[in-house]
Amino acid sequence: xxxxDEIILRVRRFDGTREWWQSYQxxxxxxxxxxxxxxxxxxxxxxxxxxxQSCHMGTCGSCGMVINGKPRLACQTNISELDxxxxxxxxxxxxxxxKDLVVGxxxxxxxxxxxxxxxxxxxxxxxxxxxxxxEVTQEGxxxxxxxxxxxxxxxxxxxxxxxxxxxxxxxxxxLGQAFRYLADPRDEGWAERLELVDDDHxxxxxxxxxACSYVCPKDVDPAKAIQLMKKELLKKRLLIRRGKKxxxxxxxxxxxxxxxxxxxAPPLDFKRGD
Amino acid sequence: xxxxxxxxxxISSLDPRHYNIERWSYTLHRxxxxxxxxxxxxxxxxxFHISLGPESWAATLALLGRLGPLENIGxxxxxxxxxxxGANGLRLLLNQVFGLLLGKxxxxxxxxxxxxxxxxxxxxxxxITAVVSGIWIxxxxxxxxxxxxx
Ligand code: HEM
Ligand code: SF4
Ligand code: FES
Numbered sequence: 001x002x003x004x005d006e007i008i009l010r011v012r013r014f015d016g017t018r019e020w021w022q023s024y025q026x027x028x029x030x031x032x033x034x035x036x037x038x039x040x041x042x043x044x045x046x047x048x049x050x051x052x053q054s055c056h057m058g059t060c061g062s063c064g065m066v067i068n069g070k071p072r073l074a075c076q077t078n079i080s081e082l083d084x085x086x087x088x089x090x091x092x093x094x095x096x097x098x099k100d101l102v103v104g105x106x107x108x109x110x111x112x113x114x115x116x117x118x119x120x121x122x123x124x125x126x127x128x129x130x131x132x133x134x135e136v137t138q139e140g141x142x143x144x145x146x147x148x149x150x151x152x153x154x155x156x157x158x159x160x161x162x163x164x165x166x167x168x169x170x171x172x173x174x175l176g177q178a179f180r181y182l183a184d185p186r187d188e189g190w191a192e193r194l195e196l197v198d199d200d201h202x203x204x205x206x207x208x209x210x211a212c213s214y215v216c217p218k219d220v221d222p223a224k225a226i227q228l229m230k231k232e233l234l235k236k237r238l239l240i241r242r243g244k245k246x247x248x249x250x251x252x253x254x255x256x257x258x259x260x261x262x263x264x265a266p267p268l269d270f271k272r273g274d
Numbered sequence: 275x276x277x278x279x280x281x282x283x284x285i286s287s288l289d290p291r292h293y294n295i296e297r298w299s300y301t302l303h304r305x306x307x308x309x310x311x312x313x314x315x316x317x318x319x320x321x322f323h324i325s326l327g328p329e330s331w332a333a334t335l336a337l338l339g340r341l342g343p344l345e346n347i348g349x350x351x352x353x354x355x356x357x358x359x360g361a362n363g364l365r366l367l368l369n370q371v372f373g374l375l376l377g378k379x380x381x382x383x384x385x386x387x388x389x390x391x392x393x394x395x396x397x398x399x400x401x402i403t404a405v406v407s408g409i410w411i412x413x414x415x416x417x418x419x420x421x422x423x424x
Contacts, residue, residue, distance in 0.1 A: 145379075209297040214388070231371070
């Protein structure tokens with residue numbers, strides 16, 4: 001393949017009732033990634049082709065699709081690295097197809113919500129009215145930052161054989177995020193979150209096929225997070241560990257935040273617009 | 275795919291093509307586990323005939339004898355399943371119960387190579403493959419020798 005060549009792009013299409021493979025022969029001039037190729041098809045050949053995109057830089061997580069058999073971000077997949085004369089593109093597996101390469105992401109969002117993806121503190125006011133930062137060391141940050149890189153692209157869910165068998169499985173994205181908060185030094189929701197994932201469709205469904213980590217474009221390594229979380233759950237079940245004390249609030253950094261202001265803050269049950 | 279029948283989904287979940295070696299062992303572990311369960315059930319039905327008296331047991335043995343060398347080859351395959359499932363099961367226990375061979379949480383550095391599918395895991399998987407293949411070949415020779423073939 002050289003710069004002036006053409007390539008065959010085969011797209012698995014769906015229009016709401018009918019499914020079919022459609023081929024496009026397309027010149028490679030001005031094309032680097034599979035996403036470029038799809039855009040060129042849409043501009044020059046077929047404006048009915050539907051796919052998602054936004055950032056073109058592997059940050060937004062919109063352009064996930066199955067490219068030559070493997071779930072990948074189209075904007076981060078160069079044609080040259082595929083090393084094939086034909087590029088086959090399908091919608092992500094394990095999610096309902098809406099049109100062509102666009103899949104429904106409702107269960108991704110719902111499962112993510114289920115694991116409470118936010119810092120939980122024993123004292124709520126420490127979240128809403130904390131006058132200063134929580135004390136987190138570099139070492140503490142390393143415990144969760146890798147898992148925090150998730151861009152919710154759904155690729156791990158497309159790759160996971162357990163999601164294929166059990167559509168109600170919480171899935172690698174949500175479980176990875178459960179561990180992201182479990183491992184966060186500021187968080188105090190250790191027991192609460194472990195109870196959430198200790199469910200028929202939760203963590204024990206994972207058999208460590210590792211496909212999630214293999215396809216993740218952000219090194220989130222959900223498989224690692226999940227196995228480490230199984231260990232935490234065993235500690236909880238065996239009563240070796242019962243909970244976690246979150247990081248303390250640091251020494252004041254900005255003098256205008258004072259204890260008096262914290263005490264004077266409005267009550268917690270405020271409404272939007274108050 | 276999300277709307278496919280359970281059988282279609284089961285088959286696609288067992289198809290590791292385009293994926294990592296851990297997913298290949300996942301498939302093998304499942305298949306060998308199910309083979310072992312089926313064998314265990316068949317084996318229990320077989321030895322149940324002992325309790326029905328000597329004639330019944332003799333008839334069972336005669337029936338199995340009719341399989342000829344197929345019986346030995348079948349047992350060799352079962353032995354392979356036991357070796358693989360057992361050895362790989364120990365690796366899975368290290369991973370899933372003790373959190374070992376996974377690497378530690380770390381700062382993501384490009385190019386991203388997940389540590390849970392990293393060097394330690396590879397060493398474990400290839401060691402298992404080598405040891406299991408070795409024992410399995412030895413068992414094969416032993417069985418063939420029993421048949422008077424080698
Ligand atoms: C040598 C001793 C054995 C060890 C160390 C072992 C280990 C394991 C482990 C760790 C798992 C869980 C795998 C996972 O989470 O993905 C498993 C699954 C399984 N085992 Fe075993 N096992 C052994 C013997 C057997 C026997 C004798 C049978 C059959 C009667 C069997 C049948 C199964 C089945 C059906 C599964 C489920 C497979 C799956 O969900 O992927 N195992 N085994
Ligand atoms: S864990 Fe990785 S593959 Fe899964 S949604 Fe997040 S970024 Fe995408
Ligand atoms: S377009 Fe944003 S990740 Fe590909």
